[in-house]
Amino acid sequence: MLPVELYLLLFALLLDLIFAEPPKTFHPVVWFGKLISFFERFFVKIEKLGPFVQFLYGSAAAMAVIFFALALAFAPIPEPLNYFWHAYLLFSSFSIKSMILHATECLKSDMSPEVVQRIVSRDTKKLNKHQLRSAVIESTSENFVDGVMAPLFYFSIFGIAGAVVYRAINTLDSMVGYRGKYEFFGKLSARLDDIANYIPARLSLVFFEFIKRGSFSHGLKNRVKLNGTTIAAMSYVLGVKLEKPGFYSLPGRLAEDEDVKKAIRIFKILSTMAAVYTIFFLLLRLLLMEKVYISL
Numbered sequence: 001m002l003p004v005e006l007y008l009l010l011f012a013l014l015l016d017l018i019f020a021e022p023p024k025t026f027h028p029v030v031w032f033g034k035l036i037s038f039f040e041r042f043f044v045k046i047e048k049l050g051p052f053v054q055f056l057y058g059s060a061a062a063m064a065v066i067f068f069a070l071a072l073a074f075a076p077i078p079e080p081l082n083y084f085w086h087a088y089l090l091f092s093s094f095s096i097k098s099m100i101l102h103a104t105e106c107l108k109s110d111m112s113p114e115v116v117q118r119i120v121s122r123d124t125k126k127l128n129k130h131q132l133r134s135a136v137i138e139s140t141s142e143n144f145v146d147g148v149m150a151p152l153f154y155f156s157i158f159g160i161a162g163a164v165v166y167r168a169i170n171t172l173d174s175m176v177g178y179r180g181k182y183e184f185f186g187k188l189s190a191r192l193d194d195i196a197n198y199i200p201a202r203l204s205l206v207f208f209e210f211i212k213r214g215s216f217s218h219g220l221k222n223r224v225k226l227n228g229t230t231i232a233a234m235s236y237v238l239g240v241k242l243e244k245p246g247f248y249s250l251p252g253r254l255a256e257d258e259d260v261k262k263a264i265r266i267f268k269i270l271s272t273m274a275a276v277y278t279i280f281f282l283l284l285r286l287l288l289m290e291k292v293y294i295s296l
Contacts, residue, residue, distance in 0.1 A: 003286045005159060008083065009152075009278060012090035020097040028072060028092045028164065032171040035065050040176070043185060051184040058185035062172050062192065069168035073161040086160045093155070093163040095147040096271045099140060103264050106136045107257060119143075122244060133255040134242045137263045141234035141242075145227065146170050148271050149207075150200035156281040169196050194226055201227035207273045208233040211266060224248040238262055 024030050039061035046057045077085050102119045109115040111132040113124035119139045124132060150170070154162030169192045176182045177190030201223075208215035208230065219233035224244070235242040235250040240259050243249035 003282050004083070005155070006279060006282050008087045008090055008160070009155070009275070009282070011087040012094075013096075013275060015087065015091040016094065016096050016098075019091075020101055021095060022088070022092050028069075028089060029167060029171055032065055032069070032168050033175060035068055036061065036172060036175050039064070043182075046185070047181075054184035055187055058176065058182070059188040061176075061185075062169075062189045065168050065172055066165055069164045070161060073159075073164045089160055089164050090151075090155060093151040093167040095143065099143045099147055099267065100264055103136055103140050103260065103267075106132075107260055111136070111257075127245070130241075130254040131243065131245065133257065133260050134240070135244075136260050137234060137238070137240070137255060138231050138242050138244070140260075140263045140267050141230040142228070144267055144270050144274075145197060145201050145204050145230055149204045149274050150197055152274050152278045153200045153203065154196075156278045156285075166196055169193050197227040201229045204230050204270070205233055207270050207277075208237065210273065211269065212237045222250060224250065234263060234266065237266065 021027065039057070043054075043057070046054055072089060073086075075082075075085065099119075106112070106116050106119070111129055113127065113132065116127075116132050116135055117124045120135045122135065124135065127135065151163040151166050154166045156162075158165075169189070172186070172189035173193030175189075176186030177193055178186060202220070205216040205219040208219060215233045215236055218236040219229040222232035222236075223229045224231050224247070228248075231242055232250060235252055238255070238259050239252050240255040241250060241252040242255070
């Protein structure tokens with residue numbers, strides 16, 4: 001008998017293929033964001049109390065969001081409705097078609113700074129055409145880790161809870177896990193995201209290796225940040241210069257529209273590999289469990 005997780009995965013992938021992403025009103029990531037924003041409202045008062053209190057408050061906020069994610073995963077919903085709920089949660093935890101649509105929209109808009117701004121955090125108004133293309137390629141590369149590989153990786157090990165908790169951590173990092181105003185408030189969120197992405201970011205390079213030999217070592221040696229391995233790997237595969245002005249610059253020729261198209265195609269291939277890997281891992285886990293059961 002095939003594991004339930006396999007059916008959930010296939011159903012979630014079908015939902016992604018059809019809908020790309022859930023409506024904002026019913027999107028768990030939006031719910032996480034609203035909960036984080038609730039804690040942000042009181043930060044003005046907390047900020048005056050110093051770094052240590054900021055860290056404690058930020059840690060409490062992070063744990064609240066994570067516990068909320070667990071509550072969603074373990075909600076007492078009766079069968080068979082719980083299977084649909086779990087498939088929906090898994091669907092909301094990864095982003096394949098949505099990333100493809102966003103990147104394609106950037107191309108169709110002739111790399112409009114306003115459109116590119118939707119998928120990157122840097123100020124796109126200050127970027128030239130080549131830098132805008134670079135930003136889209138980088139976002140596509142990085143999204144393979146936190147939008148596909150990582151949630152599927154944790155789903156394959158911990159089930160629905162793993163995927164949803166990962167998405168909660170990633171949302172925390174994207175909203176408060178950066179230096180400056182939230183240096184201490186978002187400290188735990190940022191460190192949890194670093195830890196959660198560490199293995200998936202390196203496992204992703206194994207898939208890049210199938211596309212171009214040497215990607216694994218190149219991605220590790222030239223990563224632009226702790227888990228920025230896939231950005232370096234994509235630069236290596238395409239042979240293009242990828243840069244975030246003021247932060248990093250990977251050598252290569254200037255990116256053209258055709259390189260963005262290639263990056264999207266590579267993203268599709270990598271996402272397919274990630275799905276196949278997850279299916280394989282789920283089947284392997286079932287086989288090992290059956291052997292343990294028989295031996296007992």
